[in-house]
Amino acid sequence: MITAIIIINNRRYTVECSESNTVLDVLESIRKEKKLSLHYRHSCHHGSCGTCGAIINCIEGLMCLTKISDLMHERKTASGKDTVAPQYENGKLIINLEPLKKATYIADIAVYPAQLFESIPETASYKRSIERANASQLEPDSSYDELYKQICSDSAQTQEPVPDKHVFMKNSLIRNKLELCIECGLCLSACPEEFRGPAGLAAIHTALAKNKPETSTYSNLLALAYAEDGIAQCKRHFACSRVCPQGVAPGRRIQELRAIDSKNSNT
Amino acid sequence: MKNNLPSRKKLNKTIAIIGGGGTGCALAWDLSLRGFSVLVFEKGELTSGTTGRHHGQIHSGARYAVGDKNIARECMEESILLRKLVPEAVEFNGGIFLALTDEEADYTDTFIEACHEAGIPAQEISIEKALQFEPLINPYCKRCVTVPDGTFDAFRVPLSFAAGARMLGAAFYSFHEVVQLDTVGNKIISLIVTTPEGKQQSFAADFVINAGGAWAKQIAALAKVHVPVTPAPGTMVAVKNRFTDKVISRLAPPGDGDIIVPQRELSIIGSTQRVTDNPEGLLPLPEEISFLLKRATELIPAFSNAPIHAAWSAARPLAGEGLTGSGRSLSRDFMIVDHSDAGITNFISLIGGKATVLRAMAEKAADYASEKLGEQTYCETRTIVPPSWRNYYTYKD
Numbered sequence: 001m002i003t004a005i006i007i008i009n010n011r012r013y014t015v016e017c018s019e020s021n022t023v024l025d026v027l028e029s030i031r032k033e034k035k036l037s038l039h040y041r042h043s044c045h046h047g048s049c050g051t052c053g054a055i056i057n058c059i060e061g062l063m064c065l066t067k068i069s070d071l072m073h074e075r076k077t078a079s080g081k082d083t084v085a086p087q088y089e090n091g092k093l094i095i096n097l098e099p100l101k102k103a104t105y106i107a108d109i110a111v112y113p114a115q116l117f118e119s120i121p122e123t124a125s126y127k128r129s130i131e132r133a134n135a136s137q138l139e140p141d142s143s144y145d146e147l148y149k150q151i152c153s154d155s156a157q158t159q160e161p162v163p164d165k166h167v168f169m170k171n172s173l174i175r176n177k178l179e180l181c182i183e184c185g186l187c188l189s190a191c192p193e194e195f196r197g198p199a200g201l202a203a204i205h206t207a208l209a210k211n212k213p214e215t216s217t218y219s220n221l222l223a224l225a226y227a228e229d230g231i232a233q234c235k236r237h238f239a240c241s242r243v244c245p246q247g248v249a250p251g252r253r254i255q256e257l258r259a260i261d262s263k264n265s266n267t
Numbered sequence: 268m269k270n271n272l273p274s275r276k277k278l279n280k281t282i283a284i285i286g287g288g289g290t291g292c293a294l295a296w297d298l299s300l301r302g303f304s305v306l307v308f309e310k311g312e313l314t315s316g317t318t319g320r321h322h323g324q325i326h327s328g329a330r331y332a333v334g335d336k337n338i339a340r341e342c343m344e345e346s347i348l349l350r351k352l353v354p355e356a357v358e359f360n361g362g363i364f365l366a367l368t369d370e371e372a373d374y375t376d377t378f379i380e381a382c383h384e385a386g387i388p389a390q391e392i393s394i395e396k397a398l399q400f401e402p403l404i405n406p407y408c409k410r411c412v413t414v415p416d417g418t419f420d421a422f423r424v425p426l427s428f429a430a431g432a433r434m435l436g437a438a439f440y441s442f443h444e445v446v447q448l449d450t451v452g453n454k455i456i457s458l459i460v461t462t463p464e465g466k467q468q469s470f471a472a473d474f475v476i477n478a479g480g481a482w483a484k485q486i487a488a489l490a491k492v493h494v495p496v497t498p499a500p501g502t503m504v505a506v507k508n509r510f511t512d513k514v515i516s517r518l519a520p521p522g523d524g525d526i527i528v529p530q531r532e533l534s535i536i537g538s539t540q541r542v543t544d545n546p547e548g549l550l551p552l553p554e555e556i557s558f559l560l561k562r563a564t565e566l567i568p569a570f571s572n573a574p575i576h577a578a579w580s581a582a583r584p585l586a587g588e589g590l591t592g593s594g595r596s597l598s599r600d601f602m603i604v605d606h607s608d609a610g611i612t613n614f615i616s617l618i619g620g621k622a623t624v625l626r627a628m629a630e631k632a633a634d635y636a637s638e639k640l641g642e643q644t645y646c647e648t649r650t651i652v653p654p655s656w657r658n659y660y661t662y663k664d
Binding site for chain 2: 033106
């Protein structure tokens with residue numbers, strides 16, 4: 001057990017906690033034990049929803065995945081150049097929490113991430129198919145028939161086009177998962193530049209791979225990447241890639257978007 | 268994704284929902300489609316109570332088939348609807364139940380029969396075939412049954428419903444805690460809410476729905492009425508490896524540590540169950556974590572070799588009271604408590620239930636509220652696809 005001083009908005013909370021607790025665990029305990037209102041976003045508590053980002057002792061991180069023990073070591077900042085050493089006050093660990101940048105401030109460390117979600121194009125699908133060697137396809141069962149039947153009957157009302165049953169089954173039986181990016185906004189906050197930002201451009205990069213180059217979706221996505229607030233504004237700080245909790249590597253993706261750009265302008 | 272929601276006729280009635288979890292979000296969507304003016308109050312971010320911490324399994328209902336056919340049938344119906352309505356937030360790869368002991372092998376026929384009676388297409392497959400699908404499951408399993416289980420994002424599914432509601436005019440007040448319900452005669456006439464700035468604000472409503480989940484008792488108490496809810500915390504552990512694409516379950520009656528759910532690059536073992544009186548600030552106990560890892564290893568031998576990514580607890584909102592032990596004996600069904608009997612005629616509480624059936628809970632509560640308000644409305648959430656969760660944050664009122 002150690003004693004920590006949590007500082008939020010110039011308010012200080014002294015708490016006893018275990019080194020294996022996460023920063024989010026500690027905030028939850030403060031709210032429970034001290035019965036006070038403390039505003040922060042959180043939902044899944046395991047790095048899947050992307051809501052609990054904060055600037056934790058000068059570095060962007062998810063509070064649910066940052067342990068107290070992580071803060072007891074020297075850490076590299078998002079710039080990659082400087083380090084942050086743990087600070088103690090009379091033996092108590094200082095944990096300074098600030099809201100993420102480039103988001104609308106609500107209270108304490110809670111923000112409203114409109115800018116982040118605006119940066120991600122609507123055509124960027126959140127699903128990906130799983131390519132794994134020797135992975136067999138899923139097997140059909142009657143639940144797919146029921147699903148297809150419902151889609152057909154709904155389309156009578158919605159006037160949405162219905163895919164052919166054969167195409168529907170082919171697409172439905174591919175193993176799939178959600179995209180790696182959890183839309184947490186750490187990259188956007190850590191980036192010193194003002195533009196569409198790493199999350200949005202990484203989403204464009206991912207979406208391009210899912211669309212054929214001759215489609216309008218593809219060319220529209222590419223146009224967003226090339227736009228004035230697009231890849232040209234990236235100054236290769238790579239702060240985005242350093243703070244990403246999911247290994248999405250937005251910095252590398254932006255450089256790959258540049259490569260598509262130069263390839264196109266050569267032809 | 269369709270974002271052009273058809274315009275709705277507007278009923279001149281306001282319904283306030285207390286609680287922005289799975290049920291509150293689905294209710295806001297359902298009631299907005301019916302034309303009501305909707306206010307949602309949540310003391311934190313949406314889904315910050317129980318919903319978001321769900322391991323994400325979409326239940327085909329197989330888990331409940333032997334115990335309760337009605338719940339199983341409802342899960343089957345709702346799981347298909349979720350696959351249709353929020354495909355972008357669902358990983359649908361099916362599930363396998365594994366019998367690991369002779370006793371479980373013996374139970375398999377009862378299990379399959381119960382699934383079929385509930386309309387769940389459970390199918391026994393050979394162990395060789397199961398290993399072909401999922402090479403990392405326990406190769407010494409005795410029997411394998413496939414079912415249409417899946418995974419969903421417990422934040423993005425409810426938020427998609429919230430986004431739809433918002434686009435139809437519902438007002439969401441996150442970080443607004445309801446602290447007082449003012450009654451005149453037999454009606455709640457206004458809700459007093461603490462804003463994020465710490466000020467008190469009053470909102471008027473014609474009807475109030477308590478969708479507080481594990482917090483429902485505290486909310487009902489604001490109107491001096493009682494609801495029988497028992498918060499039942501469960502712990503889950505996520506490790507850094509996606510061992511399978513299918514949800515892997517133990518072929519036995521529901522118990523602790525018997526489901527492994529894949530989610531992005533993680534695998535999650537769930538869950539434990541105990542009962543408590545305060546759903547706030549729950550932390551996992553060390554013995555729960557070691558128990559879960561041990562149980563996970565029985566289903567997927569390599570599970571506990573992977574580094575732990577996170578461990579957390581969430582409070583199920585069990586409907587019922589006076590429980591001892593784990594509370595597993597209590598039904599996972601949901602119910603509507605009408606507080607007219609206690610003297611308040613425009614207030615209901617929605618209690619119990621589970622994440623897979625969030626839409627159905629909302630439909631039944633919205634039907635009930637509509638009737639109480641004397642409005643002829645019908646549910647459209649079975650057919651109308653909500654917009655993306657991203658619209659929740661990009662939509663401008």
